[in-house]
Amino acid sequence: MRHKTFFWFFLPTASAMLLFIAFPIISVITQSVHAPHKAVLIEVETCTPLTGCKIQTTIDQEATRKQKEVNPLGRFVGLDIFFDRGHLAIHELVDIFKSSENWSSKYNQIFNLPFYRAMGFTITFTFLVTPFVVILGLLIALAVNAIHSKIKGLVIFFSLLPFVITPLIGALVLFWMIDSRGILGNLVQWLVNDPTLSLKASTGLMWISLIIYGIWHAAPFAFVIFYAGLQTLPNDQIEAARIDGASRYQQVRYIVVPHLFPLITFVALIQLMDNFRVFEPIVGFNASAHATSLSWFIFNDLSGETRQLSAAAASSVLTIVGVSILLFPVLLRTWKDFREKK
């Protein structure tokens, strides 16, 4: 295809992505180095005959408005927002490290800072959910591959539901069951014989439920991909291994898993990126008292009466940096594939 034809075919989609993905990223970066204008204060001396003269400070509405008109982004503050208490909290970190307290207390203090709290949960979630999703997906795929072909379709249908469901709704549906008033919550209370046990009161339980939700939601995705991979299994190799006396476990370990390995890396890489944006379950589980994620952190700054655009922008930039680190192996893999094809 000639350059010119390519250009016209590609123009609509390119402009959509340029305007609404590339520019917003630039806009977020610009926003993150600007803080809202300070109100312009003026001192007015008011004199009354009886009390004498008083100097009052008031906001000069006119000047404040003008300032905003001249520069709608706000005033340039460099990296100040990144270093403030709501983000990287450099001063607080230095203070914590200098203090003579023991390590566990230091650790607690660091993860009480809002940004590190969100990052702590996001990273824990990402790196726990991803391996579990891969393992569970693999097990389901192996099991479904072995059942009678007449019920396979039905099993796949029900398996797809947790993946296709709206994340917020999936989270709510689970939350209503795990809640202390729900059936699973009740069951757990009865099992451990502690009627006061509640998700809302325990950080540990909340983290576990969120992680279970994450696995429940993404396992079908891994399952479907591995299941498709199993359909292309080299039967002669399995046959040969069986003749050589390989056990079922050995067949899976030395033939099936290596055969699926490219798909396993694919699922793992996609899952790392997707789990890093965990957001809806925290809203659905009403979990913000116990667990926050980077996406939730941005959302929280953006919503509400006072939209803190600059703070949200700085968190967004930091999140994008995190995503880029996770993205690096994906890009490397794509580049390798491309080189091999050439």
Added chain:
Amino acid sequence: MNSNLQKRPITLQILIYSFIAIWLIIAAFPFLWTFWGSFKVELDFFSIADWKYAIFGERTKIEYGKSFTGTGYEGAWIKEQFWKNSINTFIICFFVVCTSLTIGTLGGYALSRSNYRYTFWLLVIALIFRAMPPITLVAGYMLPFFEWNIWGILPTTIIVLVAINQPFTLWMLHSFFQNIPKELDESAKVDGCTQFEAFRFVIIPAMWPGVITTGLFSFLLAYNDFAVTSMLLSENNRTMVPAIAAFLGTTYTEGNIMFAVAAVVSTTIPLFLLVMFFQKQIVSGLTAGAVKG
């Protein structure tokens, strides 16, 4: 595979079937439970007294005389005007799917038919864009949208969702078009067609399976979105998912949580039907992405 089946020992067979049974319960039971419970009163749905109430609806019987009641649905759809939200959702989904497929097929087709090196870099850029969490972009939309006074309306959200959809759509359609032999449109061009005519008369008739699959995923993205729609739509233009989130804010206090339950079930039903009718396409779409990587 059949020879495999016969040789499997019976214990392993039992193990496999019970594992599948447990997985099916984990995957599907929460939906069944919520669906059943949505026809009960709150004290049955959250039955602290006796969990059997949630199944037989004792409190619902006391209150309404039967063990099923539609008051949750009535409250959500009529009193809280959930029908407005559902109309908004379907407007958004319809336009997102149409626009995203139109510009996506053109772009994906071009990527699959060009041999220059820049197509690779364009795909890589699309991959990077695909990795961006949508909420990080939302922070960038706010200020310009407020300045230009286009915040809160449906068209803005539609365009934003189309753009967020593009990277994925491009990757899928690109790999799909690569499977349509190049000779088809090459020969049309030899016969005197322009590239666009070749696309129009030769490729379009052959592309529907891939386009339908991609369209399903665009629909799911638009339908399931919460981050973008909840931030970019004003209260009057809310779609179903942000409306449910807003229910939670008010209903927890009013004690009308059954409205939210009814709304959740109502929102799930279209997805349920979608999987029922398009199971094959969804599976093939997921795997197509994996094979191309």
